Amino acid sequence: MGFFKTVSSYIPRFVAFIILLAVAFGAVPAKDFVVTLDAGHGGHDYGAIGEKSNEKTITLAVVKQLGRLIESNLPDVKVVYTRDKDVFIPLKDRAAIANNAKSDLFISIHINSVDKRNRNRRSIEGCQVYTLGLHKTAENLAVAKRENAVMELEPDHTEKYAGFDPNSLESDIVFELSQYKRLDQSIEFADAVHGELVDVSGRVPKGVRQAGFWVLWATSMPSVLVELDFICNPKSEKYMASAKGQKEMVEALYNAFCAYFNTYGSQITGKQLPLATAIGKDKHSRNRAEEPVEDVSAEKPEAVDREHPGNGESVKGINEIPAGSDNPVYYVQILASSVALPAKSAELKALKDVEYYRDGGFYKYAIGPEKNLNDAIKRLSRVRKSFPEAFIIKMVNGKRVDFIKP
């Protein structure tokens, strides 16, 4: 076991080395590595507002400094900005800019805040780094909802964002297989950003997390969304608005970028960076091992036969809801995916009695059956602890029927 583990851990490095050789000998044409930097919000959209500053101003300052640092030190990297001034850019255009530039990495910079009713508003602090995923906690969902809500400031948003309602993330975030493939690299970069923000800019670690952010869903390259810190906390606001704070946060992001470039960028450009590119290390000596970091190393589902497997069959160890009888049964629906999830998938959180049904190209996962509605309601309240957006569905003859949700 140990031997194979050791060998397999060298495979990515070996592949990178072969690609480097191929580029060096002209077998593969070298090209620039393209990174798109996305300063959240802008124009009439201020984002989160603090006592003296606001999200759109700080994110732009950080993104411009980060872009300059990359441009002046890394000649094989092309920097693309979704905005380099104070203008409103619809979410859809941000994703399109990154996609059209054929970016290799997308970094969206934001600043967090909690509701005015939250008692910890002035004391909550720390950085969070998100990749696309099924939100696992109500807290993550709240952050995604706030960032997605920008689309409501746009005219005709319901048409432009068909299939993605910012207020109902339960409504089936569609995961394509290609998005799962990019997830590993996104998580790797998110982890580096999170670590550097703690080490170099002294932010409190609040974890690498997953949630349904529209910009991450719509970009077709590894992508992360960074919440630098909480602007509702006056101490954090002061830090993020200061020249020193911005310099440190930029250095943190830059270091993470250099580490990522040396693994994946070198395969594209054929160039490695000099070893000592990291800057500003050990300014802050917080022990980040003490802090819990959310486990996002979810098992990725593999490609599946798109054909309907037929009632009562099993896909990846999970049974399809059987045709049953005319007597209605109730299930608690927890999530939907365009690819089949394996039974041991982390997304299913080891829940028992999970079955699925096919609907409009989705695999919809539900827990049950319960013959009576009251039992389903009891089950719902338990399931909502891990799936806050779960709801009850009614099945007759193995098909979902209209039903007023309790």
Ligand SMILES: [Zn+2]
């Ligand atoms: Zn934001």
